[in-house]
Amino acid sequence: MEKSMFFIGIGPPHPLEKKIQRIKEEFRQKHGIEGAFRSKAHITLQMPFNLSVNSEKDFIHELKKILIKQKPIELKLNDFGKFEPRVIFIKVDENEELDLLQKSVERFMKRFQVFNGTHKNNGFTPHITVAFRDLKKPTFHKIWDDVKNRTFKENFLADSITVFKHNGKSWDVFEEIKLDPQ
Template structure:
């Protein structure tokens, strides 16, 4: 069977009301400013940046991530307010927590050792966030976007109890599988 490389990444993807609220912010930005690039993925907090993987070995990838998640303890995560990286990314703030930083750091190490994935700069300088606009932001209109977004309210908390493996399908990121923390 020929090797077929596909793009994947690992993230926290809140479900239910939080997903709906974050998606609504993205929709509002699309309606008002035609910013739609962030709509190509569900609202998420990236843990491991996109990487190429042989689709024929996808089951092995899920198995390896499941092995990593065995025994992880659920923890609470707070999402509050809007922030930005320069004039190129607008995001929902993720309150930095020891549990989240430890999870990301251990996952980066695991991916490097067990999956032979490169440890990237973003793995070492982790800044958790939930992007609502990027890539199609025009710097000359940034203040207009920012004025619009910072009037919105976002203050949520959720229990992190699973990882999500996302896969790029027809130009959009879809959750391929959720991998629960095994309390066994």
């Protein structure tokens, strides 16, 4: 049975995405790292999972059903954080609505036999990754020293959920599900 890899996230609006892209570009130019370019800027709600090609349409249909009454969520980005020694990210302020949305997605995923919602029991730490994968320890520390005191403050209205699909090299938008503004 043929399978594809997906993940579910929330992407910032285009102007903010471009601002985050410039940070990734800065790291690529200064340090030669490119791992964060494999996907658009996003907050992960469900980490990567495999899904049968035959189940894709049903999956999207059922996901839309659980999101039908989900209201957009105001999110605040606030400076930089890290998962030492391999990930540097933009922090998302604590948000009860976002936590409830993630738990709802996690419960939904169990219906499709996906159980990795809180990888290694680390819980849900919403963030937007700006450097990872090809980030080695010495480079990690150089970048962290550069950003640990840097200010990054932005707000945005999360008014859609995006399902990303892996194309073999990077992640493409597979389906964007608009949230109910009512």
